[in-house]
Amino acid sequence: MTAELIAAFAAIVGQAHVRTDEDARQRYGVDALQIGHPADLVVLPAGTEEIAGIARLCNAHRIPLVVRGAGTGYTGGAVPVHGGVVVSMERLNRILEIDEDNLLAVVQPNVITRALQDAVEARGLFYPPDPSSLNQSSLGGNVAECAGGPRAVKYGTTKRYVLALEAVLPTGEIVRTGSKAVKNVVGYDLTQLLVGSEGTLAVITEITLRLVPKPAVQATIQATFSNIDAAVRAVSLLLAARVVPATIELIDEVSLAAVARRLNRPVAPQGTGAMLIIEVDGVPAGVEEEAARVTSACQAAGALSLTRSETAEE
Ligand SMILES: Cc1cc2nc3c(=O)[nH]c(=O)nc-3n(C[C@H](O)[C@H](O)[C@H](O)COP(=O)(O)OP(=O)(O)OC[C@H]3O[C@@H](n4cnc5c(N)ncnc54)[C@H](O)[C@@H]3O)c2cc1C
CATH class of the missing domain: 3.30.465.10 (Uridine Diphospho-n-acetylenolpyruvylglucosamine Reductase; domain 3)
Structure with a gap:
């Protein structure tokens, strides 16, 4: 990018908010995948009017403009694959x-x-x-x-x-x-x-x-099963029991083994092939009723173990 153009972008956002060094061009050129293409220029605007000025300049000179938030995406959307200007939104954080x-x-x-x-x-x-x-x-x-x-x-x-x-x-x-x-x-x-x-x-x-x-209370139920099919059956049963849980997570055997290795202790009974973590939330009476229905559904699907926690920490 020419020195004149860089100066024109600096005139919009201020010299202190323009990055042309190799380190920044590389750092703002990748997302969470750490694969990318260096930006030609990185600008850190302070607000909407500055962003409008950057967009007008990019448009007039046919320069690609790539928006960047926190850079945790995996889709490559924040990666300047054709170079150009990366507009980092990091100063708009209120x-x-x-x-x-x-x-x-x-x-x-x-x-x-x-x-x-x-x-x-x-x-x-x-x-x-x-x-x-x-x-x-x-x-x-x-x-x-x-x-x-x-x-x-x-x-x-x-x-x-x-x-x-x-x-x-x-x-x-x-x-x-x-x-x-x-x-x-x-x-x-x-x-x-x-x-x-x-x-x-x-x-x-x-x-x-x-x-x-904010829901007044919540309850989390952890259920283990011998295989994925049984865990999936439990989910069908609890939906049939007219419970829509706040969250459901299915953890398969491979992931459970990885967690156990990491924690250096077993996380499920012997013979577990799948785990469900189900959270229900709402008013106290409703949560009690829904937790009971979730427990029944898991038992009917052949749960090996059932554990209920009451606090966010658990
Ligand atoms: C460990 C990890 C776990 C994740 N888990 C999930 C998950 O459970 N669910 C999920 O959906 N995603 C998940 N993601 C992906 C990612 O975090 C999300 O897509 C998140 O919404 C991206 O936000 P970001 O601020 O990092 O955006 P960036 O990565 O900076 O950008 C992502 C896209 O949004 C565009 N963009 C950013 N800001 C703006 C803006 N102000 N205006 C217009 N466009 C903009 C960018 O151009 C790009 O196309 C995960 C990522 C990681 C690294």
């Missing part, structure tokens, strides 16, 4: 609003998923999407990838929670989609078009997320 009356939060895109969850849980609210990377991933990356985890069974994935977005188009135009209203049904759903778009359509600069009340 929770702008937690609106307890309307059950929503407004955030900048590089708030770490866990940080929002901790902040809203402290107020008795809950942001359910739980990719395993939630201690590192950004909410912008979660929206761009429609991230989800074990809670998807009951609570769905990121898309269920995105009410509105502010975004910068490749031309530099700033757009707002959606609204804070839950029943916002008129017109094209441009918000959901951007959810899962992996940085190909726009740079997401602000996100309005729906929250739900």
